[in-house]
Amino acid sequence: MILTAARAFQQRGYHNTSLDDLAGLLGVTKPTLYHYVRNKEEILFECFRTGLDQIRTGLREADASDAPARERLAIVVRQYAAAIASDFGWCMVRAEDQDLSIEMSSAIKALKSEIDQGLRRLIRAGSADGSIAAAQDPKLAAFALAGALNWMGHWYRPDAALTADQVADGFLELFGLGPTPKAHRARYNGASKRLSQ
Amino acid sequence: MILTAARAFQQRGYHNTSLDDLAGLLGVTKPTLYHYVRNKEEILFECFRTGLDQIRTGLREADASDAPARERLAIVVRQYAAAIASDFGWCMVRAEDQDLSIEMSSAIKALKSEIDQGLRRLIRAGSADGSIAAAQDPKLAAFALAGALNWMGHWYRPDAALTADQVADGFLELFGLGPTPKAHRARYNGASKRLSQ
Amino acid sequence: MILTAARAFQQRGYHNTSLDDLAGLLGVTKPTLYHYVRNKEEILFECFRTGLDQIRTGLREADASDAPARERLAIVVRQYAAAIASDFGWCMVRAEDQDLSIEMSSAIKALKSEIDQGLRRLIRAGSADGSIAAAQDPKLAAFALAGALNWMGHWYRPDAALTADQVADGFLELFGLGPTPKAHRARYNGASKRLSQ
Amino acid sequence: MILTAARAFQQRGYHNTSLDDLAGLLGVTKPTLYHYVRNKEEILFECFRTGLDQIRTGLREADASDAPARERLAIVVRQYAAAIASDFGWCMVRAEDQDLSIEMSSAIKALKSEIDQGLRRLIRAGSADGSIAAAQDPKLAAFALAGALNWMGHWYRPDAALTADQVADGFLELFGLGPTPKAHRARYNGASKRLSQ
DNA sequence: TATGAATGAGTATTCATTCAT
DNA sequence: GATGAATGAATACTCATTCAT
Numbered sequence: 001m002i003l004t005a006a007r008a009f010q011q012r013g014y015h016n017t018s019l020d021d022l023a024g025l026l027g028v029t030k031p032t033l034y035h036y037v038r039n040k041e042e043i044l045f046e047c048f049r050t051g052l053d054q055i056r057t058g059l060r061e062a063d064a065s066d067a068p069a070r071e072r073l074a075i076v077v078r079q080y081a082a083a084i085a086s087d088f089g090w091c092m093v094r095a096e097d098q099d100l101s102i103e104m105s106s107a108i109k110a111l112k113s114e115i116d117q118g119l120r121r122l123i124r125a126g127s128a129d130g131s132i133a134a135a136q137d138p139k140l141a142a143f144a145l146a147g148a149l150n151w152m153g154h155w156y157r158p159d160a161a162l163t164a165d166q167v168a169d170g171f172l173e174l175f176g177l178g179p180t181p182k183a184h185r186a187r188y189n190g191a192s193k194r195l196s197q
Numbered sequence: 198m199i200l201t202a203a204r205a206f207q208q209r210g211y212h213n214t215s216l217d218d219l220a221g222l223l224g225v226t227k228p229t230l231y232h233y234v235r236n237k238e239e240i241l242f243e244c245f246r247t248g249l250d251q252i253r254t255g256l257r258e259a260d261a262s263d264a265p266a267r268e269r270l271a272i273v274v275r276q277y278a279a280a281i282a283s284d285f286g287w288c289m290v291r292a293e294d295q296d297l298s299i300e301m302s303s304a305i306k307a308l309k310s311e312i313d314q315g316l317r318r319l320i321r322a323g324s325a326d327g328s329i330a331a332a333q334d335p336k337l338a339a340f341a342l343a344g345a346l347n348w349m350g351h352w353y354r355p356d357a358a359l360t361a362d363q364v365a366d367g368f369l370e371l372f373g374l375g376p377t378p379k380a381h382r383a384r385y386n387g388a389s390k391r392l393s394q
Numbered sequence: 395m396i397l398t399a400a401r402a403f404q405q406r407g408y409h410n411t412s413l414d415d416l417a418g419l420l421g422v423t424k425p426t427l428y429h430y431v432r433n434k435e436e437i438l439f440e441c442f443r444t445g446l447d448q449i450r451t452g453l454r455e456a457d458a459s460d461a462p463a464r465e466r467l468a469i470v471v472r473q474y475a476a477a478i479a480s481d482f483g484w485c486m487v488r489a490e491d492q493d494l495s496i497e498m499s500s501a502i503k504a505l506k507s508e509i510d511q512g513l514r515r516l517i518r519a520g521s522a523d524g525s526i527a528a529a530q531d532p533k534l535a536a537f538a539l540a541g542a543l544n545w546m547g548h549w550y551r552p553d554a555a556l557t558a559d560q561v562a563d564g565f566l567e568l569f570g571l572g573p574t575p576k577a578h579r580a581r582y583n584g585a586s587k588r589l590s591q
Numbered sequence: 592m593i594l595t596a597a598r599a600f601q602q603r604g605y606h607n608t609s610l611d612d613l614a615g616l617l618g619v620t621k622p623t624l625y626h627y628v629r630n631k632e633e634i635l636f637e638c639f640r641t642g643l644d645q646i647r648t649g650l651r652e653a654d655a656s657d658a659p660a661r662e663r664l665a666i667v668v669r670q671y672a673a674a675i676a677s678d679f680g681w682c683m684v685r686a687e688d689q690d691l692s693i694e695m696s697s698a699i700k701a702l703k704s705e706i707d708q709g710l711r712r713l714i715r716a717g718s719a720d721g722s723i724a725a726a727q728d729p730k731l732a733a734f735a736l737a738g739a740l741n742w743m744g745h746w747y748r749p750d751a752a753l754t755a756d757q758v759a760d761g762f763l764e765l766f767g768l769g770p771t772p773k774a775h776r777a778r779y780n781g782a783s784k785r786l787s788q
Numbered sequence: 789t790a791t792g793a794a795t796g797a798g799t800a801t802t803c804a805t806t807c808a809t
Numbered sequence: 810g811a812t813g814a815a816t817g818a819a820t821a822c823t824c825a826t827t828c829a830t
Binding site: 619620621622623626 | 789790791792
């Protein structure tokens, strides 16, 4: 059901998808929906959480690993890209605070923050263990990375040339969060130094 | 009026802002709104266009300049960040196709594409003239850059620590779209110094 | 419900009867109406069809009979008069193309045409079998007959001196669609005498 | 102006023609309309009266003539048909009581009654002077005649095969209000033959 | 004479939600 | 567990009409 809902929200938008539409797509009647959820917003929340769990899985995987931070970050970013590319992508990116009750809104905010903090932590760890070209401002880097990934929701089509993994790797490269091969470390050293001031 | 509307949309969301709300905020009655716009969606479109024009101004400025592509890109990105940070930021980022009629939706798509193409062009030009560390995939780079900038709409607050310009410059650095260290450092030193302040 | 709607339309006019009025008359709330109809125009259409079905019943009855065309025509005309005199009369006569969507408008046009063709057919048959004083132009005769009948909707009141049947017979006489003088005068004398009283 | 209004009402219907539409068609602004009329309904009333005057002219002409009633009736009926076929036809037939204020509604009713009475008077006179095949019920005959004529507003197109005059004559024939058989058959034979082709 | 701006009162329609069955 | 029926509250949009200029 959440899958169907997520797809509908993605195509029509949350506000343009009525519970009638949803019930129709699911082949049940409207009141039946209320046996499974309390609210329309609960559906949105479930979509959000489902998509998010994929990223959290990545985070836990990364935390469990003792690979260098660079690789651990890559794990998360790939899961992130996959989540955004999935049917739940839309809900995660566009679920707006204003459409939700205060409780749910803050629940979502907490979950979003969890990811944000996870990304920052990994970036910092990468700077520390030298596996990532030292990021001057981990917070800004995390925002940029998340932004680029979230924006996939607007342009990425699963049937396109690139897989979600390729996009993820491309972003890591672009952000200077890719591997610090010998060749590039020196080359960009100056730039990153300047930035960190 | 569009400014008031843009602010309202930003705070409450498009669907949660009724024309009654809007009229109330403007201190006029609802039918008065219809003297100036045909539709609710036209208001959204105007907001979108207003914000977008700021970026297009940047694009034209960049096109008119004969500075190296790196600097021309910086001009655009700063205008972009400023636009997103403005009251029209929300509308530009979140105006959804599904909320608009087909004509308006495609008009918006065209305008968005114009910017996307502009960014790609500058990135390619920067690779060509050597002022930018060669991007492997200009298309992906443009998406990432736009994504990071658009995402500002979700986290940036004007009263925060960073100015929109600082965010813009930070992103350029992060994306490896900043100056190529050795070759251009000397040449563009002045510019980058200004930037880093 | 259609009956109530038909009465309201008759008294106040279609455009002067709001769905609020209708809901009030039915003792339900407005959204309840939308459980049973899709549109306001669908209500008008249902009224139209209900009234029309009475005439079509007459047409089928006439087609099934092997009486002379004169009598078959009388069957239809009486049903027609009864329909116009009924609560649905107004809707049938005044439902305007301009108030309806293209699909419904053409659906109504088709139904109207069905009746028109039926009348012409019977008039022609009457000319052929000699039971009707030969009409010079069956098409014009059908228009005149329908016009006279439809106009009842403007002046006929059920509580008036004449029954709908009497009006129908009077019209048939007047239009020269009554019995052919010599052949039928004797036979149908009683009926026409009754009328003239 | 009334001509333009009448045409607009005919095409779109009274309720579907806004004063904005009307002003647009006339190339003036809305408030300008209010320099010439007090009300929207006054426009409708003017249309009604303009069309009606054509019929009243016929009535006066008929009253002034000392021809046999049969011929005097023909004068009126032809003017009637011409009026219905004109741009003002729609307004005359369909202007509904419910759309008008009480005063105007009763003014219109009076004018309509004037015509109705005129028709009855002529029919009675024709029965009296023997120029018309005696109608059993002049009132019903007048209603039928008026109904047939009014209904022209629904099917008559000026560019069609028949002129309004031909329709008028055809109706007179059909209604037995044509020439009394013996006296006039020879004289009007030509006309009716033409019709039957 | 003409109008740009404004509006009060409505109008059809939608939707999330409930409840008796 | 499932549903048909019902609804309160809104929502975008319209229109005849007015009035200061």
